[in-house]
Amino acid sequence: xxxxxxxxxxxxxxxxxxxxxxxxxxxxxxxxxxxxxxxxxxxxxxxxxxxxxxxxxxxxxxxxxxxxxxxxxxxxxxxxxxxxxxxxxxxxxxxxxxxxxxxxxxxxxxxxxxxxxxxxxxxxxxxxxxxxxxxxxxxxxxxxxxxxxxxxxxxxxxxxxxxxxxxxxxxxxxxxxxxxxxxxxxxxxxxxxxxxxxxxxxxxxxxxxxxxxxxxxxxxxxxxxxxxxxxxxxxxxxxxxxxxxxxxxx
Amino acid sequence: xxxxxxxxxxxxxxxxxxxxxxxxxxxxxxxxxxxxxxxxxxxxxxxxxxxxxxxxxxxxxxxxxxxxxxxxxxxxxxxxxxxxxxxxxxxxxxxxxxxxxxxxxxxxxxxxxxxxxxxxxxxxxxxxxxxxxxxxxxxxxxxxxxxxxxxxxxxxxxxxxxxxxxxxxxxxxxxxxxxxxxxxxxxxxxxxxxxxxxxxxxxxxxxxxxxxxxxxxxxxxxxxxxxxxxxxxxxxxxxxxxxxxxxxxx
Numbered sequence: 001x002x003x004x005x006x007x008x009x010x011x012x013x014x015x016x017x018x019x020x021x022x023x024x025x026x027x028x029x030x031x032x033x034x035x036x037x038x039x040x041x042x043x044x045x046x047x048x049x050x051x052x053x054x055x056x057x058x059x060x061x062x063x064x065x066x067x068x069x070x071x072x073x074x075x076x077x078x079x080x081x082x083x084x085x086x087x088x089x090x091x092x093x094x095x096x097x098x099x100x101x102x103x104x105x106x107x108x109x110x111x112x113x114x115x116x117x118x119x120x121x122x123x124x125x126x127x128x129x130x131x132x133x134x135x136x137x138x139x140x141x142x143x144x145x146x147x148x149x150x151x152x153x154x155x156x157x158x159x160x161x162x163x164x165x166x167x168x169x170x171x172x173x174x175x176x177x178x179x180x181x182x183x184x185x186x187x188x189x190x191x192x193x194x195x196x197x198x199x200x201x202x203x204x205x206x207x208x209x210x211x212x213x214x215x216x217x218x219x220x221x222x223x224x225x226x227x228x229x230x231x232x233x234x235x236x237x238x239x240x241x242x243x244x245x246x247x248x249x250x
Numbered sequence: 251x252x253x254x255x256x257x258x259x260x261x262x263x264x265x266x267x268x269x270x271x272x273x274x275x276x277x278x279x280x281x282x283x284x285x286x287x288x289x290x291x292x293x294x295x296x297x298x299x300x301x302x303x304x305x306x307x308x309x310x311x312x313x314x315x316x317x318x319x320x321x322x323x324x325x326x327x328x329x330x331x332x333x334x335x336x337x338x339x340x341x342x343x344x345x346x347x348x349x350x351x352x353x354x355x356x357x358x359x360x361x362x363x364x365x366x367x368x369x370x371x372x373x374x375x376x377x378x379x380x381x382x383x384x385x386x387x388x389x390x391x392x393x394x395x396x397x398x399x400x401x402x403x404x405x406x407x408x409x410x411x412x413x414x415x416x417x418x419x420x421x422x423x424x425x426x427x428x429x430x431x432x433x434x435x436x437x438x439x440x441x442x443x444x445x446x447x448x449x450x451x452x453x454x455x456x457x458x459x460x461x462x463x464x465x466x467x468x469x470x471x472x473x474x475x476x477x478x479x480x481x482x483x484x485x486x487x488x489x490x491x492x493x494x495x496x497x498x499x500x
Contacts, residue, residue, distance in 0.1 A: 021485045118465035119369055119472065122376035129375050211486065215368035218484050222369065222476050223469075230480040234468050235271045236461065 002204065007194035010203055014141075014190075014210055018148040021214035024155075028221040028229070033156045035163025039103075040240020041228045042164060046100045047238055048120040048224060050110050052217075053096040053174075055124045057083045059131050063143075066136045075188050082181050095174035102171040115238035119223035123216045130212060137202060141193050141209035145217060146186040150179035252454065257444035260453055264391075264440075264460055268398040271464035274405075278471040278479070283406045285413025289353075290490020291478045292414060296350045297488055298370040298474060300360050302467075303346040303424075305374045307333045309381050313393075316386045325438050332431050345424035352421040365488035369473035373466050380462060387452060391443050391459035395467060396436040400429035 005013060023029050031037050032045060060079040067073045085091020100110045109115050131139040153175045160167045169176075197203045227233040228240070255263060273279050281287050282295060310329040317323045335341020350360045359365050381389040403425045410417045419426075447453045477483040478490070 027481070117469075118462075119372070119469045122369070122372040122466070122469060125376040125379050126372035129379055212368075215484055215486070216372070219367075219369045219372060219473075222481070222484065223472065225481060226472050226476040231277065231472070231475060234465060234472060236465070 002200050004198075004200050005203055010194060010197060010206070011190065013203075013207055014144060014193075015147065017207060017210045017214065018145070021211060021218065022145060022148045022152070023214070023217045023221055024148065024152045026218055026221040026225075028225040029152070029156070031225075031229070033159030035159065037164075038228075038240070039164075039166070041224070042160075042167075043100075043103050043105055043240055044228045044238055045224055046096075046103055047105055047110055048116045048220060050096055050100060051113050051116050051120050051124050052127075052220065053083070053093055054111075055128060056092070059128055062128065062131045063136070063139045066139065072188075072192065079181075079185060082177075092174060092178075095177075098173055099171055102168070103166070114236075117223045117227055117237045118234050120220050123219050123223075127213070127216050130209075134209065135202075135205060137193065137196050138205045138209035140189050141197075141206040142213040143189045144186060144193065144210050145213050146182040147190065149182045153178055153182075252450050254448075254450050255453055260444060260447060260456070261440065263453075263457055264394060264443075265397065267457060267460045267464065268395070271461060271468065272395060272398045272402070273464070273467045273471055274398065274402045276468055276471040276475075278475040279402070279406070281475075281479070283409030285409065287414075288478075288490070289414075289416070291474070292410075292417075293350075293353050293355055293490055294474055294478045294488055296346075296353055297355055297360055298366045298470060300346055300350060301363050301366050301370050301374050302377075302470065303333070303343055304361075305378060306342070309378055312378065312381045313386070313389045316389065322438075322442065329431075329435060332427075342424060342428070345427075348423055349421055352418070353416070364486075367473045367477055367487045368484050370470050373469050373473075377463070377466050380459075384459065385452075385455060387443065387446050388455045388459035390439050391447075391456040392463040393439045394436060394443065394460050395463050396432040397440065399432045403428055403432075 028045075032042065037045070057080045060076060060083075064073055064076050064080070067076065081091075083092040085094055088094070097107060097110065101107060113121065127142070130142060134142075157172050157175050160172065161169065193206050197206045227237060233239055278295075282292065287295070307330045310326060310333075314323055314326050314330070317326065331341075333342040335344055338344070347357060347360065351357060363371065377392070380392060384392075407422050407425050410422065411419065443456050447456045477487060483489055
C-alpha cells in the first residue's frame, strides 16, 4: 500500500493519470481532429458516442442518489440540467443530436442505439454499474476526466472545423458550452475527492476510479478504430455508406 | 412486431443467429485455431478469457436467484458446480488456470484481472448486468450460445494441439468436459425458452438476448484482435514478451 499523499500530491497523481491515459492520446482521436477520418468514420464516432452522452444524466442521478449532503446535491444536480435541458431541443443530449442530424444520421436510429457497436454499449453499462456499485468517493472520482476535457475539446473542434467541410460551428454546438461546465464540475469533484480521500486505500481507489474512466473512454475509441479503420463492424453494427469503397481502396 | 413463431421456428431462428453471429466466425478465433497466433496472442487470449470463465458461476447464481421453480433450480445449479468444482483444483475455473499456468502466466496476475483489457472487463460486467436486469426468460436465453460451443471447441482444440507445440491435451483439460456439459445445459435452456416464449414480444426478447450474448463474446475477440494484432494494448494492459519483436517484424 502506498503512503498517504497530501491533497496536492493526490491532485498531481490524478493529473498524471490523465496525461498518460486520457483519450487525447488515442490514435482515433488524433485521426478525427487531424482530418484523416472518412465521413463514415465521423458518422460512426458521433453515432456511438451518442450513447455515452445519453447515459450522463442517468450516471449523475445514480451518484446524486448516494449523496447525503444537501449542498453537494445542489451542485451535482446542475449536471443533469446541463445534459437534459429545460425543454425539448435544449441541453447537451439535444445538442449532440444536432451533430448527428447534421451528419445526416437518422435520429430514431441514433437514439435507439441499434446501430452502435456492442463494445460501446458495454462500456456505457460498465460506467453505470461502476457509479452504482463502487464507493461514492470512487463514483465522484470517475467524473474527473473533466479535468482534461476542455483542452481536448478545443483541439478537436478546431481540427474538425478546419478539415471537414460538412462540419460547421452550429454542428458542434455541444462543445461550445462544455469547457465552462466541465471546469465548474471538475472543480467541485476535485475538491470533494481531496477532502474525502483521507487514507492510502481511499486515495488508491480514487486513482483507480480515474483509470477506470479513462479506460472506458479509451475502449470506445478502440472499438471505433477496430470496426471502421482496421477490421470491420461487429455483426449488426453501423456500416457507413463509404465503407465498401474505402475497404476496396485499401 | 413479427408473427408468433412455432417453437420449432423459434429454435430455427436462434440457430440462425448463432450461424451468423457466434464467434466461430471471428477472425481472431480462426487465427487461434489455425496456428497463426503468436505465443503472446495465445497468452493474451487465455488471460483475458479467464475473466469470462471466472464470472460464469456468479452469472448462473444471479439467474438461479430469480427462478421460482425448484426442479429448474436443481438443474441450473449444476452449472455452478461444474465451474466452481468440489475442492481446490477442481472445476472449470481451476481447469482454465491449468491453461494459463501452462502458458507460463503468473496465476495471481491472471486471477486479479489487472493485465486484462478493459473491454474484456466491460463485456463481463455487461453480461452480469444483463442477467440481473433483463427478464428471467432473456437471462436464460443468453446462455444459448452453448448450443454452438461443442463444434467450436472441437475445431479449436484440434487446431491448437496441431499448431502450438507448447499446448498439450492436459493444457486444454478445460475443454474436455465442456461439450457434454454444454449439450446438457443447452437442452435445458432451450426447452425452457421454447416453453416460456409465448408471445411475439417474448420471442423477440429471446432472439435479442442471444444476439446480445454473441456480441459479448465477439467483442472480447475484437478487443484481443485490436490490441494484439492490429494496434496496441490499452494503457496498463498485458504486453506479451514478444510484442515488440513482432511489431518490429510487421
